[in-house]
Amino acid sequence: MVKAVTGVVPLVDYKxxxxxxxxxxxVFDVAPYLSKGVFRALxxxxxxxxxxxxxxxxxxxxxxxxxxxxxYLKSQPVxxxxxxxxxxxxxxxxxxxxx
Numbered sequence: 001m002v003k004a005v006t007g008v009v010p011l012v013d014y015k016x017x018x019x020x021x022x023x024x025x026x027v028f029d030v031a032p033y034l035s036k037g038v039f040r041a042l043x044x045x046x047x048x049x050x051x052x053x054x055x056x057x058x059x060x061x062x063x064x065x066x067x068x069x070x071x072y073l074k075s076q077p078v079x080x081x082x083x084x085x086x087x088x089x090x091x092x093x094x095x096x097x098x099x
Contacts, residue, residue, distance in 0.1 A: 002068050004056035009087055010049045014042070016058070017078070017086050018071060025083050026075035028066075038064040 007019030014031040030048070033039040041062050042048045050061050059065035078086065 002056070003072055005053060005058055005068055005071060008051050008053060008058050010051055011086060012089055014048060016051065017083070018058070018075060020068075020072065025078040025080065026072065027078055027086070028071050028075040038062060 003020040003022065003024070005018055006021055007017075009017040011017055011027070014029065014034060016028045016030060018026050018028055020026065030039070030042060034043050042060060042064060047060060047062060051058050052060075054065060057065060057068045057071065
């Protein structure tokens with residue numbers, strides 16, 4: 001069963017701190033996709049940082065998105081005590097998870 005993404009925080013180095021249904025935290029690295037198609041535009045940090053929750057996954061204003069299965073399978077788990085540290089290094093003015 002696919003877990004829905006319930007929160008997203010853009011981090012440095014084109015990574016995302018994701019919260020999945022049930023409260024699980026994972027980090028997804030977008031960098032490997034930045035040379036492909038619609039993802040090229042995300043190299044612009046203001047656009048990358050504009051990531052939002054869209055239904056059960058994430059999306060950007062330019063239409064780029066990932067399915068929740070890819071986000072989950074290609075991300076790394078994060079211990080709850082590391083979440084605060086990651087949020088402190090987030091790229092945006094606010095590091096609150098967007099939902």
